[in-house]
Amino acid sequence: MNIDVLQESLTIIRLRKKEFAATFYENLFAEYPEVKRLFVGTNIKKQETKLMTVFVIVISNLHNITYLKNLLKNLGTRHVKYGVVLKDYDILGDILIKTIKSYLQEKWTVEIEEAWKYAYQTIVNLMLEGATNNNTNHYDDRLPYIPSIVEKLRAEAIAQKYLRDGRSLNLVKHKLKDDYYFKELESQIGTAQTMEIISDVVKRASQKELNYNKVTIS
């Protein structure tokens, strides 16, 4: 595999990373609308970042094949759950090459095309190994979890409801700790930091609740 060629073209793409990822999904859905069904309910903006992060991680770690093997096998196992089938990998590969080509323009060469096709196929082969082997741990290599503003607002609404029902601040914190989002967050960033975020959410919720009461009483 021509690692230098890959890294060079990745450097060009990374200069316009966000734009590239957005174009990638635009091209995907325009040319293969049938795959849209897999992304129902997906936050595409977040998904764009995740996909790009994997490409950057993979291309930057081509020398550390053991690490990559585990990461990609587990990713492949999770893709079975997302409903992704073999044919979808060909579709994504086709769009990947087309999108890179449109970004590199006159810098695009047969050598780059071959290097990317080879790299993509290697990634897919490892993911498919994970898709057929269920002994992998699905969670140990997830991408760093970024506390999501949408999830925090959702949690705030839940907390507000409990507070309105007369529950104590401590009880609301405990309830939130059992929520799927905070469980996932806890596994990513640890209990202490998660509890800090929960405290913040509950504080904001109780503030909102106070304001709500003021408005309804006056």
Ligand code: HEM
């Ligand atoms: C090189 C191949 C691929 C890479 C590197 C990749 C990367 C990722 C990553 C990092 C995630 C985030 C969730 C997780 O870590 O489990 C994800 C989720 C997902 N991917 Fe892929 N993927 C690939 C191929 C595909 C293909 C071929 C499809 C189908 C066309 C697909 C559809 C999905 C869907 C539906 C999700 C779930 C989105 C959600 O959370 O709602 N992926 N992918």
